[in-house]
Amino acid sequence: MRIKIAGAGIAAVVLAALAGCGSRATEDQLSSEELQGRWWTWASTEPAPTNPVADQDGSACERNQPRDVWFLAGTFGTQVERACTVPDGVPLAFPLVNMIGSSGDCAAFMRTAKGSAVLDGEEVDPDAHQxxxxxIRSAVDNPVTGTDGYFTATGCGLWVQLPALKAGKHTLEIRGQSDDFSVGVDYTLTVDAA
Known part of the structure; x- marks a missing residue:
């Protein structure tokens, strides 16, 4: 199984995330394995009409969000604009570009992976997860993994984990690319005060 996503998919789906250098987590961040496994599970639990990776405007942002982190998605290789309301006090996590496959697939993918995240005009350093x-747990008819059930995979990509944003409006531009796959999402994020 090989999946590239700019947010999700099997056999050839690439995900968007940020770049950096690490599989170590600070006390406020998820470990590389937990971050990737939880994000892929989140992205692959919704069918196409409500899937966050297929979302064209942000209307699926709130679907199946965990309480301790707010996930954002890339796309299946397109550029979109999304508006989302994010709860106060919850950190954010997202890929610039990512994939699941074999160790060899990940090595090839990461050789050309690049991307950027710009939050409110300031570039954010991503982490490279080898x-x-x-x-991963996935649901029937999801467009991300194309399969349902529980399975183990090899994940990699460029990821960003951000602390909770201050109340108010924020802009986030996500760009990711590996080989000929590229993704772009322009988010308008509104953080509601508690």
Whole structure:
């Protein structure tokens, strides 16, 4: 199984995330394995009409969000604009570009992976997550993995984890690319005060 996403998909789907250098987590961040496994599970639990990776405007942003982190998605290789309301006090996590596949697939993918995240006009450094064994649970008819059930995969990509944003409006531009796959999402994020 090989999936590239700019937010999700099997056999050839590439995800968007930020770049950097690490599989180590600070006390406020998820480990590489947990981040990737939880994000892929989140992205692959919705069918196409409500899937966050297929979302064209932000209307699916709130679907199945966990309480301790707010995930954002890339696309299946297009550029979109999304508006989302994010709860106060919750950190954000997202890929610039990512994939699941074999260790060899990840090595090839990461050789050309690049991307950027710009939050409110300031560039954010991403972390590069190399081939990590991750656990994924997916639902029937999801466009991300194309399969349902529980499985183990190798995940990699460029990822960003941000602390909770201050109340108010924020802009976030996500760009990611590996080989000929590219993704772009312009988010308008509104953080509601508690």
């Amino acid at each position: 081939a990590e064994t991750i656990e």
